Every structure is written in C-alpha cells, then in structure tokens.
Amino acid sequence: MESWDGYLIFIAAMGAMFFTSAVLVLVWALKHKQFSKLNQGARVIFDEEEPEGVHTDYFPGEAAKAREMLAKEEHKPLKHATR
Amino acid sequence: MSPLISFFTSIDPRQKTGVPLKVQLSEIDRQMRVPVIMFLCFAVLWLQIGTFFAMVSSIKLHNPEFLGDLSWLTFGRTRSAHLNSVAYGWANNAVFGVGLWIMARLCKVTVRHAGILITAGIFWNIGVAAGVFGILSGGMTSIEWLEMPMQVAPLLALSYAMIGVWGVIMFRYRALGHVYVSQWYILGGLFWFPWIYMIAQVMILWVPARGTVQAITNWWFAHNVLGLWYTPMGLAAIYYFLPKVLGRPIHSYYLSVLGFWSLALFYNWAGVHHLIGGPIPVWLISAGIVASVMMVIPAIVTAINHHMTAVGNARAVWCSPTLRFIVFGAMSYTFASLFGSAMALRDINVVTHFSQFTVGHAHHGAYAFFTMVMFGSVYFMVPRLLKREWPSAALIKVHFWGTAIGIGIMLFALHIGGWIQGEMWNELKDGAPVYSNLDVSQALVKWFLSRSFAGILLTIGHVAFLVNFVWMLAGGKSTRYKEGPTLIGDKEGSTL
Amino acid sequence: MSDHPNSDHKPDRLPNERGFDPHEEAAYADDTLHRVHQQLQREKEEPTEGFSPIPIFLLFLFGGLVFWAGIYMANNSGEFRPDIYNPEWKPGGGGNETAAAWDPIKRGDRLFRNNCAACHQADGNGVPGSFPPLASSPWVVGDEARLVKILLRGLQGPIEVMGTTYNGAMPSYGDNSGGAGWSDRDIHAIATYIRQSWGNGAPPVSEETVAAVRAEIADRDKAWTAPELLEMHPME
Known part of the structure; x- marks a missing residue:
C-alpha cells in the first residue's frame, strides 16, 4: 500500500507539472501579446x-x-457583383 | 571568448541583418536541405518496411498458415514490427523533417550545426532498426507502443534530444513578432514527446511501478503519443500548408489558437479511457472519459476553421497535390476525433473495446489524418528543397488514389467488422455467451479480407510514392521545374 | 534583429550575385499576381473587426459540454476514493450489497474451474489411471469431516476409489506449510459444490464444520494417507 501511494504521488506530481507548465506558457503568451x-x-x-x-x-x-481554370473561377464572383 | 561561449554563440541561427527576406528564406531552404531530405529518405524507407509487415500481419488474420513456420514472422512479432516501424520509423522521421522545416521557415532561422542534427538522425534510425530487429528476434516487451527491447530506449532518447533541441533553439532565436499557431503546436510536441516517452520507459520498464500503475502509465503514453506528438505535428502542417497553398489566411485564427490551448491543457487526461472496466479507481476512468469528450472542442474548432478556409476553393485544392492530401487528412482529423470522443463513452466502449473497431480508429487517426498530411507536406517541401519539380504527376495521382481509396475501404471494413465483432462477444443468453470465439472469428473473415485488399491499394500508393521520391532525388537536371508554380524565381534552375 | 551580436562575421553567406534578381522580375511580370492583388485590395474594403468572435452556437456547445462533464463526474466519480472500481457505486449503499449475496455454488464453481478441473476434469470424472473421479465418489459424498480433512491437508499415496487404485498427490488448500491457505468460507464453498454437482446429492458442508475440523487438525502439518483417514473415518 505504501508503494502505491508513492507512485500515485509521483503521477499526481507529474500531472500537476504537465498542467502547470502549460498554464505558465499560456501566461507568457498573454503577457507577450x-x-x-x-x-x-x-x-x-x-x-x-x-x-x-x-x-x-x-x-x-x-x-x-490549373491557373487558367482557377482564373476563370475567380472572375465569376466579379460578374455576379456587377450584375 | 571561451570555447563554451563560442559554441553557444555559434548555435545562434539568425540570419545576417540587412539581407532581404527572400534571400533569407532561400538560405533557410538551402541549409535545411540535407537534414530534412535525410529524414524524409528514412521516413519513406520505413514506410515501405512498415507496409510489408502490415501486409504480412493482415494476411495472417484470414490465412493463419501464411508464413506460419517462420518464427520471425509470426503474427505477434509482425504486428508489433509494423507498429514500431511506422510509428518510430515513418511517423517520427516525417515529423522531424516536416516539423523542423516548418519551424525554420516560420522562425526565419535555420540550423547552424546541421552535422549534429544529421548524426543524431542517423543514430535515431539505428535505434529504431535495432528495436525492430529485437522485436522480430523475439525480444519484445509486452507493453503496447513500447514493444522495442528496453535497451534501445537510451539511444532513442539521446538521439531525440539532439534532434528536438534544434527545434527549440530555432524557436528561441526566432524572428521577432507573432508566434504562429503551427509554431505553438511544434514546440509543444517537441517537449511533450520526450516527456511522455521517458516517464513511460522508466515507470514501466526500468523501475517498474507495481500493479495497475503500469497499465495506467502505458495507456497514458500510448494515447498521448498520438494526441500530443503526432496530432500537434499534423495540425501544425495543416495550419501551415492549407492557408499557404491557397494563398489566403486561415478563416478564424482566433479559433485555431483556442484549439491549441484546449489541446495543451486537457488532452493529457484522455488516455485512461482505454482502461474502462479495468481494476483502477473509477474516478480516474471517469476523468479520462470527460477529458476525451472535451476533445470535441478542439476537434470542432479545427474542423470549422479548416472547412471555412478551404470552402469555395475546391478546384484549387484539387489542382494541388499537397492540398489533396492535406484536406483529406484534415477531414479525417475531424471524424477521427469525434469517433474517439464517442468511443470513450462507457456505453459505446463496451462494444468497441478489444475489437477491430479500435484498430480501425487507430488507423483513422494515424493514417487517414496524420500520414496523409505528411504525404501532402512532403509534396510541398521537396521541390523547394531540391529546387526541382516532381518527375511524375501520374505517380502522385496513383499515390493519392491508392491511399485514399485504400484507407477508405480499410476504415469501413474495420469499423463495421469491429462493431459486429463487439456485438457478437456481448450477446448473452441466460448469462452465457451465445457465440463461441470460433463463430466470431469466422464472421470476421470477410472483413479481414477487405482489409488485406485495402492493404494492397495502400501498398501500390506507397510504391508509387517511393518511385517518385527516388526518381526525384536521382533526377538531376532533366526534371528541373519549367512552369514555375512551385519555385518562384530561379526560373532557369541555375542555382543549386 | 538589429542588435544581433553575430552580424559581423558571416561574409560567406552573402547572396551571390546570380540568383536573386530573377525573383523580382518574375514577381512583377506575373499577371496572376497583379490580378490577385487587385482582388485582395477590393476585399479589404469590407469592414473587419480585430478578430472574429466565437460563433454563438459554439459557445452553447462548449457550455453544454462543460455542464455535461460536471454532471458526469458528480455521478461517476465514486467520491474520488481509491478503492471504488464500480461506476454504479453510490455513496451510502446501492449496488454493492445486492452483489454481495453469498452463493456457495457460484463461488465453488469458480474455485473448481480455476483449481480442480485441471486434474479432476470439468465433468468431475477425473482421468482414468491418473486422477480419481469426484462424481459419485464415496470420498466426496460420504463423511464430511473426511472430505474437509483432505481439502485442508492434501493426500499422498495410493487410494482406492470405486474399485480402482490411484497413486498421486492431492495438494493442500489449508494453512499448513505449502498449503494454499483458503478461508473456511472457500473450503465450505468448494466442498458444497463438489458434493452437489454431477448428480451428487450430498448435503452441504457448513462453514462451522470446516472451522471445527480446522481446529481439530491444527497440530498436523503433512498430507494424509488413505489408510490413515479410513482409520479415523471408516468408509460407510
């Protein structure tokens, strides 16, 4: 039972570090606009x-x-706009 | 100046001031050429090896006697050899090549000591080869996703450190200004992968934790290696190449940033849903289920963003080999994520757990999403790195159709077949199972055959890719670009 | 980047004269570029905000998800106790009591399949010449103290069952050295199970009987032999 607790504490600590580091980076990102x-x-x-x-x-x-085809497509909305 | 300080100065990868931006960019491509092409060569090679093991494993599922006399090619070994060669061989090499190249482009810096990067890359691949050899010769561990004999782990970890650190150095010395969302994803992945890999190695193999803690760690790793390593790298590539090739910024950049942070803060919890029904505290499993369902948020956000960026540009997508693959991958990401969230629910998991449905889901994420995105990225990068055009449009189309149809059939077969399998297992009459294991296996044969057929299509696609890639490397001047879409400037192909 | 300490020594990386002018020529000569730029300038005339806010339906979706998550955790967390594995568990009762109802036959069936069936076979007929049968064997359906003694210490050497002599070793499930250390409850379950399966119709063996026999033979450590047992409990 003791060793179980040890592992759980270790896992919890790792999880907390994981989360904390993400939060810290988030704070950094906020501060640096x-x-x-x-x-x-x-x-x-x-x-x-x-x-x-x-x-x-x-x-x-x-x-x-391909460029020719795309050019045709790109002109389409223009025609609609002028109509 | 002491040698140490001068080394640290020498890794400073920033460009000389006053040089025009486009000169800087072509310098970056020039300096990244050798390491990135090397990683891509290894990746393509491992893809073929992984495909071979996949085909052998797949055929064995409906014809168990196939190669049954060779102990090196028994199912237990080929399946794990497949997984490890595509995960650590193909996917990781692709990530190293694509991730570092995007990072260099966005940070507008490059790798100063490419020699260290190349050496580390070679040692990484030696490590993977040794690991796959260990699996085939019977030395594999019983830990899914960590089947390689534990002795190769230090080599892999060290090589990774010497590879990943260059991404971090590039970020450290990035050009001032905004950090693009792809940079966030790559930087996150570069830290997350070694973190989860080392903890899993230590807690499961080197200093084994007792009891179910091993299982929890195992699935925490196996799920996170997909979600916090391959997924961020795939999304980084989509967020870079999709707007880049279309020439229009991402629909809502705000949403993409939101997607990244929700992944970064909560994904880590999701893996425990693999242990639903297992003897671990129920709150841990419930937390894993909740986290998995919460992953709907980044999935929806990313889906909206990608869809709104690509919508109305269908023809442009179709005209670009890069975008054909990338958009296929982006759509698969959405569906794979939503399926994954659903599969974490207890009522659905009771059917899908242990069945081929889960195998289908793994390929949905790792192939239909991640691998397709990496294919698209390679089609964009290599012409710019080598300053020459892909030799054959037909081979690219064979590659696209082979893989797209192949993975489509495979996902259909495994999801439907897996669901039937799960339902048959669960069918009870007076508390006793209705179907024997033999009944279930026989019902699955036709789905396994469909999977092998899909595998043949995938193999055709991969071989087309290999031929095109080798042809490209060896092609020289005959296939220099002529029309000018991919390599603006350098019209005559005069500098190389 | 102007304060860059490195800017003074990299003469080898200046652009060469050849490659870079064509870039610009290409760019300016490209009609597509011009046309698209015009189009972009048109598009920019539309008023845009600093950033597009989250669509309202997404906010509802996210809110709904968070709400569901709270409810789900409240209902399935097992009070965050490390010893609760069952998602149906409710504080202060429910689920667990009904599941705890004791059925010696159910328990015995499980114990038998995991421990006994390998030798005595699932149908209780044993293996001719190697392992004696339990079905209709007088050693099983006969004196209950004799049966419990075998279970608690094992049996060594030749034994005659229904006209056939077997010579093997039955392991001990009691608390002597080398024994499996089963509780009174499990001995009671397995004894009752074998006395009432495969057509055997003997009465159950109670937990108290097992406890009494266990106390009686506490001093003995090694396995029984058949003659020894028959001396204490002659065959009916």
Missing part, C-alpha cells in the same frame, strides 16, 4: 516569394492549365 492582432498573426506565413492571394502548388506539368 500573442493574442492581440490575431488577424495580422494569421498572415505571418506569407512572404515575398509566396504572397497572400497566390496559389503556390500544382501538379507538375499542369500548372498553366
């Missing part, structure tokens, strides 16, 4: 080479065709 201006945050993945608004991946050898 990671949760403000989220709309800009979502755009950090884009850069000059692969900017926002540009598709960047096609099947090899089919890019031109």
Whole structure:
C-alpha cells in the first residue's frame, strides 16, 4: 500500500507539472501579446516569394492549365457583383 | 571568448541583418536541405518496411498458415514490427523533417550545426532498426507502443534530444513578432514527446511501478503519443500548408489558437479511457472519459476553421497535390476525433473495446489524418528543397488514389467488422455467451479480407510514392521545374 | 534583429550575385499576381473587426459540454476514493450489497474451474489411471469431516476409489506449510459444490464444520494417507 501511494504521488506530481507548465506558457503568451492582432498573426506565413492571394502548388506539368481554370473561377464572383 | 561561449554563440541561427527576406528564406531552404531530405529518405524507407509487415500481419488474420513456420514472422512479432516501424520509423522521421522545416521557415532561422542534427538522425534510425530487429528476434516487451527491447530506449532518447533541441533553439532565436499557431503546436510536441516517452520507459520498464500503475502509465503514453506528438505535428502542417497553398489566411485564427490551448491543457487526461472496466479507481476512468469528450472542442474548432478556409476553393485544392492530401487528412482529423470522443463513452466502449473497431480508429487517426498530411507536406517541401519539380504527376495521382481509396475501404471494413465483432462477444443468453470465439472469428473473415485488399491499394500508393521520391532525388537536371508554380524565381534552375 | 551580436562575421553567406534578381522580375511580370492583388485590395474594403468572435452556437456547445462533464463526474466519480472500481457505486449503499449475496455454488464453481478441473476434469470424472473421479465418489459424498480433512491437508499415496487404485498427490488448500491457505468460507464453498454437482446429492458442508475440523487438525502439518483417514473415518 505504501508503494502505491508513492507512485500515485509521483503521477499526481507529474500531472500537476504537465498542467502547470502549460498554464505558465499560456501566461507568457498573454503577457507577450500573442493574442492581440490575431488577424495580422494569421498572415505571418506569407512572404515575398509566396504572397497572400497566390496559389503556390500544382501538379507538375499542369500548372498553366490549373491557373487558367482557377482564373476563370475567380472572375465569376466579379460578374455576379456587377450584375 | 571561451570555447563554451563560442559554441553557444555559434548555435545562434539568425540570419545576417540587412539581407532581404527572400534571400533569407532561400538560405533557410538551402541549409535545411540535407537534414530534412535525410529524414524524409528514412521516413519513406520505413514506410515501405512498415507496409510489408502490415501486409504480412493482415494476411495472417484470414490465412493463419501464411508464413506460419517462420518464427520471425509470426503474427505477434509482425504486428508489433509494423507498429514500431511506422510509428518510430515513418511517423517520427516525417515529423522531424516536416516539423523542423516548418519551424525554420516560420522562425526565419535555420540550423547552424546541421552535422549534429544529421548524426543524431542517423543514430535515431539505428535505434529504431535495432528495436525492430529485437522485436522480430523475439525480444519484445509486452507493453503496447513500447514493444522495442528496453535497451534501445537510451539511444532513442539521446538521439531525440539532439534532434528536438534544434527545434527549440530555432524557436528561441526566432524572428521577432507573432508566434504562429503551427509554431505553438511544434514546440509543444517537441517537449511533450520526450516527456511522455521517458516517464513511460522508466515507470514501466526500468523501475517498474507495481500493479495497475503500469497499465495506467502505458495507456497514458500510448494515447498521448498520438494526441500530443503526432496530432500537434499534423495540425501544425495543416495550419501551415492549407492557408499557404491557397494563398489566403486561415478563416478564424482566433479559433485555431483556442484549439491549441484546449489541446495543451486537457488532452493529457484522455488516455485512461482505454482502461474502462479495468481494476483502477473509477474516478480516474471517469476523468479520462470527460477529458476525451472535451476533445470535441478542439476537434470542432479545427474542423470549422479548416472547412471555412478551404470552402469555395475546391478546384484549387484539387489542382494541388499537397492540398489533396492535406484536406483529406484534415477531414479525417475531424471524424477521427469525434469517433474517439464517442468511443470513450462507457456505453459505446463496451462494444468497441478489444475489437477491430479500435484498430480501425487507430488507423483513422494515424493514417487517414496524420500520414496523409505528411504525404501532402512532403509534396510541398521537396521541390523547394531540391529546387526541382516532381518527375511524375501520374505517380502522385496513383499515390493519392491508392491511399485514399485504400484507407477508405480499410476504415469501413474495420469499423463495421469491429462493431459486429463487439456485438457478437456481448450477446448473452441466460448469462452465457451465445457465440463461441470460433463463430466470431469466422464472421470476421470477410472483413479481414477487405482489409488485406485495402492493404494492397495502400501498398501500390506507397510504391508509387517511393518511385517518385527516388526518381526525384536521382533526377538531376532533366526534371528541373519549367512552369514555375512551385519555385518562384530561379526560373532557369541555375542555382543549386 | 538589429542588435544581433553575430552580424559581423558571416561574409560567406552573402547572396551571390546570380540568383536573386530573377525573383523580382518574375514577381512583377506575373499577371496572376497583379490580378490577385487587385482582388485582395477590393476585399479589404469590407469592414473587419480585430478578430472574429466565437460563433454563438459554439459557445452553447462548449457550455453544454462543460455542464455535461460536471454532471458526469458528480455521478461517476465514486467520491474520488481509491478503492471504488464500480461506476454504479453510490455513496451510502446501492449496488454493492445486492452483489454481495453469498452463493456457495457460484463461488465453488469458480474455485473448481480455476483449481480442480485441471486434474479432476470439468465433468468431475477425473482421468482414468491418473486422477480419481469426484462424481459419485464415496470420498466426496460420504463423511464430511473426511472430505474437509483432505481439502485442508492434501493426500499422498495410493487410494482406492470405486474399485480402482490411484497413486498421486492431492495438494493442500489449508494453512499448513505449502498449503494454499483458503478461508473456511472457500473450503465450505468448494466442498458444497463438489458434493452437489454431477448428480451428487450430498448435503452441504457448513462453514462451522470446516472451522471445527480446522481446529481439530491444527497440530498436523503433512498430507494424509488413505489408510490413515479410513482409520479415523471408516468408509460407510
């Protein structure tokens, strides 16, 4: 029974550490304003080479065709708007 | 400057100031090329080995005499060899390659001592090979997900430390500004995996805890390795590649951050639901059930986010090999998570526990979600790293259709077959089971056959992937990119 | 990044002259890029908030989940006691009492299957030449003290059962050295079970009888032999 308690305390301590570390990081993130201006945050993945608004991946050898098709699609909402 | 300090200065991976961003990015790709490609090579190799063991195990379930005379290829060993080669071989190598590359891109820094990373990667794979050899030769442990002989654990742990630390160093020296949600996921995973791995190794194998504590630790590990290691890495890849390839930011970034934090704070509890009905304090199991059901929150949040980002872009998704796989994976993530939450409920678990339903669920998460996402990531990364185009669009399509249809059939067969199996086991008349074990096994044969058929489709897909990958590595100038979608700039393929 | 200590020694990593100008040319020459940028600028005219709030139905869903979690834990936590394994357990009674009703036949069946059936077989007929039968054996249905003595100390050497002589060793389930140390209750259950199974119709052996026999033979440590037992309890 004693050793059982020892293990349980160990597990509980590990669990508490797990949780505490997550909370600490959350506090860090809050302090460093990671949760403000989220709309800009979502755009950090884009850069000059692969900017926002540009598709960047096609099947090899089919890019031109695909771009043409996508261009047609992208013009559709425009037509609706002018009507 | 003392040698120690100069070493610490030398790991500083930041780029020289004043260099234009796109120059920095191409530098990052150049410096990450060798380690990342190495990890991907190992990953693809382990995928084939894992597929072989999977096929052998699957055939044995409906034709038990198949290879039955070879002790090295008996079911108990091939099944565990399959699990360990896909988990620690394929999945971990893929995570190392994809995770570190995304981390480098988002932090806008790179790995300074790539030699250490490469060496550690080689030792990791030596460790996995030794572990799988140990399993096949009969030295496996009886602990699910930790079947490798315990002697390889220190090697794996040490190699991991030397691999994972570079992700942390990159994060430490990241470019200032916002930490993108993928970085959170990768950073979390890099800390969670060694944590759960070492505790499980110590408490189960090295200094064994007594009694049911071992079982609790076992399932705490086995569930968390999926939920706090593969899942965050898969989600990091989705959150990076989905908006990146579509060229539009994620629908609601707020929701993605919420999804990460609910996973980080509560997922850790969920694994105990594997012990429903077992002799452990009932409150622990109930807490595990509640935590599993709470995982509906990150699942729904992520589902809404991915759906709203991709919706209206179906054609763009279809035109991109990366997104075909990634969107398939993202959809599977939603369904696998919701199934998982349901399976934790006592009333459903009483049917699914121990049945093939659980096997189906494991492949739902680990294959239909995680592996498909990793395939998509590889299709995006390798052209940028090697500065050349994939040699064959047809092989990519074979890969996609083989794996997508294959895993679809397999999930259908295992979920339906597993449910029938569970219901047959539970069928009682006057307190005695109605069906003998033989009846149940015979009822399952057709579902096992479907699984083997699905396995053949998956194998075809994996071989197509292997051929394309090797062709790409060996391809040289003949297959340089010509049209310009994937590698903006560098039009003539002049720098390599 | 301007305070970066490393910025003064990496001349080898400057961009080479060749590769980078084409980037920009490519970007500016790309019609798609221009068109999409125009489109983006149009889209930005719409008013947007700092961030999109959680959709209202999600808030309800999350609230519902948390509510369910509270109720579930309250009903299935077993008061957070380490010794409660049954999810049906209710504080102050319920479930456990009914389950505790004592049935010597049920208990005996379980004990028999786990301990005896390997030799005496599930049908109680034993194995001819090796293990004596229990079904209709006078050693089982006869004097209850004799049967309890065998169970509590085991039996060594030749024994004649219904005209056949067996020579083996029956282990002890009592508290002598090497015995399995079963309680009076379990001895009572197994004895009653074998006396009332496979067509045997002998009366049950009570717990008190077992306790009395146990006290009587407390000084003896080794297994019985058949002649010894027959001397104390002659065959009826």
